[in-house]
Amino acid sequence: xxxxxxxxxxxxxxxxxxxxxxxxxxxxxxxxxxxxxxxxxxxxxxxxxxxxxxxxxxxxxxxxxxxxxxxxxxxxxxxxxxxxxxxxxxxxxxxxxxxxxxxxxxxxxxxxxxxxxxxxxxxxxxxxxxxxxxxxxxxxxxxxxxxxxxxxxxxxxxxxxxxxxxxxxxxxxxxx
Numbered sequence: 001x002x003x004x005x006x007x008x009x010x011x012x013x014x015x016x017x018x019x020x021x022x023x024x025x026x027x028x029x030x031x032x033x034x035x036x037x038x039x040x041x042x043x044x045x046x047x048x049x050x051x052x053x054x055x056x057x058x059x060x061x062x063x064x065x066x067x068x069x070x071x072x073x074x075x076x077x078x079x080x081x082x083x084x085x086x087x088x089x090x091x092x093x094x095x096x097x098x099x100x101x102x103x104x105x106x107x108x109x110x111x112x113x114x115x116x117x118x119x120x121x122x123x124x125x126x127x128x129x130x131x132x133x134x135x136x137x138x139x140x141x142x143x144x145x146x147x148x149x150x151x152x153x154x155x156x157x158x159x160x161x162x163x164x165x166x167x168x169x170x171x172x173x174x175x176x
Contacts, residue, residue: 030119030120031121031123033093034088035065035087035088036061038086038093038123038143039060039066040126040145041058041066041068041128041145042061043173044058044172045057045151045173046170046171046173047168051074052074053072054070054168055071055073056084056151056170065085066086067085068083068086069082069084070082070084077102078102079102080100080102081100081101081102081106082097082100084096092119093120094117095117095119095120095132096117097115097117097118098110098116117132118131126144128142129142130142130143137158138158139156140154140156141153142156149171150170150171151170151172152167153167153168153170
């Protein structure tokens with residue numbers, strides 16, 4: 001139970017484990033872009049978040065999609081997994097996330113047919129900003145890669161009516 005509460009609070013990298021509409025909040029416009037422009041995210045990344053080791057592994061763009069996985073590790077135990085996809089959806093680019101509790105059944109925290117969805121609203125050089133969330137609970141996810149060896153992901157959301165930002169700082173894992 002504690003493991004599930006911690007996983008939900010941290011949300012691995014991206015949200016509260018709830019499903020969100022696949023639309024931008026009404027005050028933003030989706031960016032015109034293609035998944036191929038997000039290739040700077042591809043690679044194997046590792047960092048720390050408080051007392052956890054965090055990892056993301058992203059495939060290069062192909063067929064209008066990038067697929068990634070996230071793993072959170074605390075005291076040599078996996079605490080959360082995520083499956084992430086950046087997909088071309090007509091003229092929009094979507095970030096879709098499903099959270100899973102480690103262990104038997106690999107239980108999804110979202111319903112079977114649901115994911116936490118965010119639309120790309122801004123793309124400049126090596127920075128991509130996605131927005132999503134339920135009414136009254138916007139979520140903004142920013143991928144920023146100032147250089148080829150660094151990936152920073154910032155998740156901004158409302159918690160108890162107050163803005164909260166969580167920063168995930170990664171370094172590229174050296175290839176063998």
